[in-house]
Amino acid sequence: MGSRSHERGKLTETQPYDIPIFNKSTYDTLLYAWRHPGGLKDQFYACRAAIDHGFANTSTICNFVGDFLGVIDGYVTEADAGGYDITHPAADPFPPPYLYGYLTQASIIGALGAPVNYTPVSIAVNEAFVFSTYDFFLGGFVESLGALLDGGAKVHMVYGDS
Numbered sequence: 001m002g003s004r005s006h007e008r009g010k011l012t013e014t015q016p017y018d019i020p021i022f023n024k025s026t027y028d029t030l031l032y033a034w035r036h037p038g039g040l041k042d043q044f045y046a047c048r049a050a051i052d053h054g055f056a057n058t059s060t061i062c063n064f065v066g067d068f069l070g071v072i073d074g075y076v077t078e079a080d081a082g083g084y085d086i087t088h089p090a091a092d093p094f095p096p097p098y099l100y101g102y103l104t105q106a107s108i109i110g111a112l113g114a115p116v117n118y119t120p121v122s123i124a125v126n127e128a129f130v131f132s133t134y135d136f137f138l139g140g141f142v143e144s145l146g147a148l149l150d151g152g153a154k155v156h157m158v159y160g161d162s
Contacts, residue, residue: 026078040064048137062134113154 022030034040047062055061082088102108103118129135148155 022079040067044137047134051134051138058134059132062137065131065134112156 032039043064047058047064050058050061077090080090082090082092100118100120109115109117145155
C-alpha cells in the first residue's frame, strides 16, 4: 500500500503527497527487517533465484512469504489508511459498498463482456499464486498485462490515488 518505494530499493516513510505512513520507529523496524543479513531482502532474492532455476525445494526456500506479507500488512494496518486511497482513513467506507450490487447486474456484466460477476478477491486463487507458484516474486506483471491487451482482452484497473 505504498509503504515501499522501488526506486533504488529504498523504503520510504511518506508518499509523494507527504502523507506520513509510518512513524520513525516503525520505519526503522521495516528497514531492518528488509536489510539485515538473512532478512527479507536476502530471502526474497533466494526465493526468486530458486524459482528462476526451477529448484525442487522452492517451497522450502520461499516459506518466508507469510512472514514477509505479515510484516508489511501489520504496519499497513497500523497506518490506519484505506485500502484504496491513503488519504482516506481505514474506517471510511470508500468506495461505497453498493459497487458490489452494481457490478453483479446482468446488464453490467454483459456490457463488460465478463462471463461472471465481480469478486474483489478470491482467497483460494490468491493463496495458490502466492503460496504455491510464488508469482508475487517473479514480477513481469506489466508484461503480462500488455500480453492480455495485445490479445484483445478487456482490462479494467481500479486503484486509489489522491
